[in-house]
Amino acid sequence: MIRADKISATYGIRDVTLDFTRPQLVALVGPNGSGKTTLLRAIAGLLPVEGKLTVGTRIAYLAQKPEFQPTMSVRDVVELGRAPYRGRLGKLSKAGEEAVARAMLNTDVRGFADRPVGTLSGGQQARVALARALAVDASILLVDEPTANLDAAQALDVLERLKRESETALVIAAIHDLALAAHFADRVIVMDEGRVIADGSAEVLDGGVLAEVFGIMPPPGGWRVPERAAKRGV
């Protein structure tokens, strides 16, 4: 689906070679400035890159700080995800309406579909941004720090939704929270100073790579994410 052969971008990544072939949840981890965002932006086609980068299908990109026009309704925002398929005057196609409905269902935003985005909480806005990206119905979803600015329960919620999406789409997410990355990711790519340091299953977060890159060790007993309480409120 994506093949990167020794790609480099100014001030970001150097000689990155990666191959993504099937739907799964990939966590990009690494310290601030390690090149996670640059790599995502390069794959999204937002940066000029040197080297050979092939992106097979349409991507959906979810920026770290999603922007909205605060007065726009949630439904209208989600419908913007259909922009690539719409004519200038065209109404949403049947497939488009279905994609929007599915995206709103999968992110639980239907309850406030007609409210202006600006009136929503941060967690709700994060879900709207995710719904907008899902509405693209792309087979590759690039997500930059989806849990930044979210509380623990909201972060868990977003990761669970991404995990569900990764059954049918390749989801590549830059994730700061190593516990979430270790718990949810099928594949973990550790980056440092623009290079890929480790690439493998979540176990790469258990070993010496962590000490080398972050200068920390996994907690005794391994990475754990919070459990859901019986009554949930996100």
Add this chain to the structure above:
Amino acid sequence: MKTAFLILASLLAVALSIFVGTAAIAPSDVLGALLGRGTETHGIIIRDIRLPRALLAALVGAGLGASGAALQGFTRNPLSGPGILGFGAMAALGAVLALYFGASQLVPFAALVSAALGAMLVIGLVGRRQGRDVLVLAGVGVGALATAVTGLVMNFAPNPWALSEIAYWLMGSLAQGDAADLGLCAGLTALGIAMLIYLGPDLRVMTLGEDTARTLGVNIGLTQAMLIAGVALCVGSGVAVAGAIGFIGLFVPHLVRFSITTDPARLIWLSAIAGAGVLALADLAVKGLSGAGTQLYLGILTSLIGVPVFLWLAVKRT
């Protein structure tokens, strides 16, 4: 419903400014003159003076309204107006140069050429970079340069009459507007407005930010180029026939946003309609307030009304 009301109100404003003028002509005679009947004097006043003037007000207002709405959409900043790209100042510089050299009949042409030059200058400065920050920087720079050179020209005005002619011209007026002006302005403004309306859907996607918009298929560079061309056409042709008309492009989109919609795409054509009505009304007020010998200038009035309305909206919205 609100949209229909806006269209009706704007049509009414334009119609009203045909029926009202210095010479007292009965409404039935105005209608007659429009249909080509009645006395020759009425025919001249209505068909050659009032009709072109009313249509010019509508056109210039529409162009400024659409420009303001499109720029506010592209920069995602409600404080943007046609002024920030500097084309108005460039057009004014061209006109002022024509007046300086005593070629007042060349004023519209010089203004247009100068606005086009301004557009090329902004495009050149922006180069291959894209996005609102670089666009605003280039526009503000070009505008400031044009204003400075305009000051220089006035500084070296050959005589007091030339200076006063320049000063009055800069205040903006439609009093001298005729069919020739209309012919010059209509096509260019219509083309400009059409280009800006065309950009509407892209501006709507751009509310998600430039990066996200690009991943959704918006070509920011092309959008930016069309925006520059569209605004230059609207503002350039507007200044060419009416001089500097302040604040319409800034506050008309706010009026529409406040009363009808905040959708960046619909805002463009609705602001064009609202701008037409507002400038027609303003010109009507100018006619009413100008006595014999003391002419009130349109640009002065629009700024005087526009600024408080704008401040009121700004305070109410925040």
